[in-house]
Amino acid sequence: MHQTVLFTSLVLMMAVAAIFLFSLSRSGAGDGSKKAPKLGALRFVLFIGALVLGAAVSIGSLRPWPRAVAAGADVVSVKVTGSQWSWEIDRKTIPVGKPVTFNIATTDVSHGFAVYDAGDQLLVQSQAMPGYINRVSYTFRTAGKYRIFCMEYCGVAHHDMTDEILVVAQ
Amino acid sequence: MAQANAPGTISAPSCPADGAVKLTMLLTVAVLLLMMAFGLTMRMAQGALIQIDPTIFYRLMTAHGIGMVGIAGMSGSAIMWYFLSRHVSLAGWVFWIHLGLFVVGVVAILGSIFIGGYAGAWTFLFPLPAISGGVWDVGAAATYLIGVILVGVGFLVYLVEVGRAVIERYGNFANALGWPLLFSGKQDDVPPPTVIAAAAIVVFNGISTVVGAAVLIISLINLYLPSFTLDALLAKNMIYFFGHVFINASIYMAVIAVYEIVPEYTQQQWKVSRSFVASWNAVVFLVMAVYTHHLFQDGVMPAWALVMGQIISYASGIPLLVITTFSLLTYLYRSGIRWDLASALLVTGIFGWSIGAVPAIIDGMISVNNIMHNTQWVPGHFHLYLLLGQVALTLGFSAWLTRTGVHASLSGWNARGFTIYLLGGMGFAIVFLVSGASSIPRRWATHLPEWHLQDQVGSLFALAAILGVGIIVLPITKRLVLSMRG
Amino acid sequence: MTERLAFYAAVLILVTVSSSPVRLLLEQSLVSHLLIQMPALVLCGWTIARRHRDAINRGRESFNVGGATGLSFALIVFSFWMLPRSVDGSVQNPLYEFAKFVTLPFAGASLALSWPKLPPLAIGILKCNLVSMMLVLSWIYTTSPSRLCNSYLRDEQDMLGQIVAVLAIGLGCLFGGSLFCGTTTIVRRKSATPIGSGGRE
Ligand code: HEM
Numbered sequence: 001m002h003q004t005v006l007f008t009s010l011v012l013m014m015a016v017a018a019i020f021l022f023s024l025s026r027s028g029a030g031d032g033s034k035k036a037p038k039l040g041a042l043r044f045v046l047f048i049g050a051l052v053l054g055a056a057v058s059i060g061s062l063r064p065w066p067r068a069v070a071a072g073a074d075v076v077s078v079k080v081t082g083s084q085w086s087w088e089i090d091r092k093t094i095p096v097g098k099p100v101t102f103n104i105a106t107t108d109v110s111h112g113f114a115v116y117d118a119g120d121q122l123l124v125q126s127q128a129m130p131g132y133i134n135r136v137s138y139t140f141r142t143a144g145k146y147r148i149f150c151m152e153y154c155g156v157a158h159h160d161m162t163d164e165i166l167v168v169a170q
Numbered sequence: 171m172a173q174a175n176a177p178g179t180i181s182a183p184s185c186p187a188d189g190a191v192k193l194t195m196l197l198t199v200a201v202l203l204l205m206m207a208f209g210l211t212m213r214m215a216q217g218a219l220i221q222i223d224p225t226i227f228y229r230l231m232t233a234h235g236i237g238m239v240g241i242a243g244m245s246g247s248a249i250m251w252y253f254l255s256r257h258v259s260l261a262g263w264v265f266w267i268h269l270g271l272f273v274v275g276v277v278a279i280l281g282s283i284f285i286g287g288y289a290g291a292w293t294f295l296f297p298l299p300a301i302s303g304g305v306w307d308v309g310a311a312a313t314y315l316i317g318v319i320l321v322g323v324g325f326l327v328y329l330v331e332v333g334r335a336v337i338e339r340y341g342n343f344a345n346a347l348g349w350p351l352l353f354s355g356k357q358d359d360v361p362p363p364t365v366i367a368a369a370a371i372v373v374f375n376g377i378s379t380v381v382g383a384a385v386l387i388i389s390l391i392n393l394y395l396p397s398f399t400l401d402a403l404l405a406k407n408m409i410y411f412f413g414h415v416f417i418n419a420s421i422y423m424a425v426i427a428v429y430e431i432v433p434e435y436t437q438q439q440w441k442v443s444r445s446f447v448a449s450w451n452a453v454v455f456l457v458m459a460v461y462t463h464h465l466f467q468d469g470v471m472p473a474w475a476l477v478m479g480q481i482i483s484y485a486s487g488i489p490l491l492v493i494t495t496f497s498l499l500t501y502l503y504r505s506g507i508r509w510d511l512a513s514a515l516l517v518t519g520i521f522g523w524s525i526g527a528v529p530a531i532i533d534g535m536i537s538v539n540n541i542m543h544n545t546q547w548v549p550g551h552f553h554l555y556l557l558l559g560q561v562a563l564t565l566g567f568s569a570w571l572t573r574t575g576v577h578a579s580l581s582g583w584n585a586r587g588f589t590i591y592l593l594g595g596m597g598f599a600i601v602f603l604v605s606g607a608s609s610i611p612r613r614w615a616t617h618l619p620e621w622h623l624q625d626q627v628g629s630l631f632a633l634a635a636i637l638g639v640g641i642i643v644l645p646i647t648k649r650l651v652l653s654m655r656g
Numbered sequence: 657m658t659e660r661l662a663f664y665a666a667v668l669i670l671v672t673v674s675s676s677p678v679r680l681l682l683e684q685s686l687v688s689h690l691l692i693q694m695p696a697l698v699l700c701g702w703t704i705a706r707r708h709r710d711a712i713n714r715g716r717e718s719f720n721v722g723g724a725t726g727l728s729f730a731l732i733v734f735s736f737w738m739l740p741r742s743v744d745g746s747v748q749n750p751l752y753e754f755a756k757f758v759t760l761p762f763a764g765a766s767l768a769l770s771w772p773k774l775p776p777l778a779i780g781i782l783k784c785n786l787v788s789m790m791l792v793l794s795w796i797y798t799t800s801p802s803r804l805c806n807s808y809l810r811d812e813q814d815m816l817g818q819i820v821a822v823l824a825i826g827l828g829c830l831f832g833g834s835l836f837c838g839t840t841t842i843v844r845r846k847s848a849t850p851i852g853s854g855g856r857e
């Protein structure tokens with residue numbers, strides 16, 4: 001997912017850059033007629049294309065709802081509380097393959113709870129906001145150690161606000 | 171003000187507070203370079219190339235954030251003022267007040283950070299200013315907030331004057347926003363692009379300033395009376411609404427330079443078509459509604475607001491890419507444009523903004539945001555359209571403002587500086603994107619060893635970008651000073 | 657004609673809200689005290705003064721240049737009566753109450769005399785500031801951990817806060833909307849800058 005996002009973005013950026021380069025390479029005076037080409041139709045096509053693409057991408061990327069929270073009997077519930085500058089996690093050993101719902105709170109300022117895998121890839125995150133409990137769900141596929149980082153700037157030891165959880169096979 | 175021009179400088183159409191605009195550009199150059207040095211320091215610290223205390227890092231981060239956002243807003247407002255005065259009559263002293271309040275505010279902000287130790291980030295997210303973990307005291311946070319309020323008041327005065335002048339000339343905002351053309355195709359007295367842009371900016375930046383002032387004053391009261399609490403979710407909504415609109419406005423204001431200067435090069439007036447009018451009217455709504463994409467990771471936000479955030483993020487790209495970028499490119503096509511520093515920088519500004527929109531829109535998808543939010547992906551995309559967008563537009567304007575009568579093609583040191591800046595800036599921002607895809611969090615003073623390489627490459631590009639900007643601004647600064655001495 | 661009618665209506669309303677039963681009735685609740693009685697006093701002062709604006713202003717122009725003096729006076733009076741202590745005082749202390757019934761109409765009157773003289777820039781800033789301040793006030797009323805006015809219940813304070821928030825948003829929409837349908841006489845500039853005028857060539 002991470003690499004796909006990067007790749008897609010770079011390709012699209014290059015496409016935009018290519019359009020710029022193409023037009024600029026033809027910015028010379030040409031045959032003397034300085035008029036801009038009549039491109040109203042092209043613009044209209046682009047506009048409609050953008051709308052159609054947008055609708056397709058929106059529907060495709062919002063279903064299933066990307067912030068769905070798992071609930072039910074077999075869901076493992078974990079309570080996470082952030083404070084400057086450490087985490088309190090009430091259950092640090094989690095079974096593999098079961099949906100886990102993190103209930104995230106904070107005692108002071110906003111924090112950001114994020115789970116990183118052994119390859120330092122961010123898997124799932126949520127904000128911790130004063131006065132609220134944010135929920136986010138994730139199902140771990142592989143056993144092992146996972147790191148917890150803080151993703152919302154919370155003061156001068158923000159980067160030290162790390163922890164670990166263990167995912168175990170049953 | 172300083173009316174007479176230095177020898178070799180072409181006299182520009184007179185602008186009320188011409189001197190203040192030039193002074194603003196000088197200030198912009200100085201603040202830009204200082205803040206870029208702060209940025210390089212941060213980047214090098216992340217790459218373990220230098221050692222600085224995290225406390226210092228976060229102070230630099232706070233200063234860099236507010237300093238850059240502030241100067242982007244200020245330079246944008248100067249550009250808009252300069253060109254709007256071609257079409258409506260503005261009272262020059264108002265811009266001096268705006269500039270004065272900005273300077274006083276900046277002094278307060280710098281004092282709060284480097285004397286008071288405030289390091290709560292430029293976003294002053296409630297309740298961080300009040301709860302520092304014992305690092306800075308209430309006085310420092312209050313000074314910071316007061317500084318931002320002063321800058322905000324300056325902007326309010328500025329926006330009201332712009333609104334007043336626009337109404338004086340066009341009767342009301344419906345006319346100034348081109349509604350007669352949009353809805354009934356009326357061709358008489360159609361406002362020029364600058365006026366339409368200015369009217370739109372007054373509407374959305376005015377609303378954001380009012381909301382921003384309220385949340386700033388509330389935060390200030392909360393510092394001294396902590397029992398007067400604020401709903402953190404409401405505060406975050408207000409702050410991001412204000413912050414998002416403000417920084418976007420800095421780009422929209424600077425784009426006016428393209429509408430006004432590029433036609434001088436292409437000999438073709440920037441046309442106010444129905445789609446131009448429609449897109450600016452859409453922007454008024456889009457730029458205000460899009461901020462919820464900052465709150466995707468807050469599960470307590472209503473789902474409809476998040477869906478709206480995603481869809482509007484995408485939609486915001488359409489007026490930019492399909493109207494602004496597309497129009498610019500068609501104007502340039504076969505235009506025989508003469509490339510000099512000003513024209514190259516202005517086109518770069520639209521280029522940086524356009525490519526920056528790509529990673530922004532992609533991160534505006536909730537499923538992507540789940541893994542990219544608050545990683546360095548975010549500074550990646552916004553440095554593209556700030557460092558290569560807003561700043562390029564501002565520098566392009568300054569280059570044009572200080573142009574000499576002699577034909578200046580893009581060659582010599584100008585060309586070298588421009589190339590180094592362009593490549594350095596691109597590289598710097600793209601490394602951030604790569605770092606984001608490697609899940610490196612943003613706003614971390616120290617990085618894990620496996621991240622250092624990326625940080626070091628990023629630092630190298632940053633150095634290049636700063637060098638390039640330095641080369642570009644050297645002659646501009648000289649001519650600005652000369653023309654101000656008059 | 658309508659101005660004369662408004663004048664008499666204002667006098668009538670001023671007398672009515674000042675009469676003991678109505679006065680006590682409106683002061684029973686914080687909401688009606690702050691949002692009906694006080695604005696009514698200001699409005700009456702405004703309407704009464706407006707009818708004789710020219711007569712009052714004649715010969716006194718130098719005293720209220722650009723409306724600054726009158727505006728300052730009105731703002732000071734309003735700020736004073738925004739303080740919870742003053743509101744409490746007016747309920748408990750007849751002297752305060754008397755002062756309120758005198759100063760608020762006068763503040764309204766001085767605003768009426770000054771408003772047309774204010775530069776449009778000042779009016780715009782005042783309007784924006786008013787909306788901001790009302791949002792802050794609404795927050796203060798609703799989140800204060802204790803009662804701000806000892807003479808009134810906490811519930812009323814909450815309600816006041818909510819109403820003020822609605823009013824702030826309503827006023828904001830009104831001010832914003834009025835920008836779109838104004839019919840100001842249009843002032844054209846003498847010389848529009850032709851395209852390319854700043855260029856060389
Ligand atoms: C070569 C020039 C620049 C360098 C080296 C630089 C460097 C940095 C660095 C290292 C960060 C922190 C990244 C992190 O969160 O890990 C940052 C953040 C930021 N930069 Fe820059 N930057 C530059 C130019 C600019 C410009 C031109 C602007 C705007 C006009 C800008 C606006 C910002 C903002 C708003 C932030 C966010 C601060 C925060 O997270 O609180 N930067 N920059």
Ligand SMILES: [Cu+2]
Pocket residue numbers: 110111112150151152153154155158159161
């Ligand atoms: Cu943190």
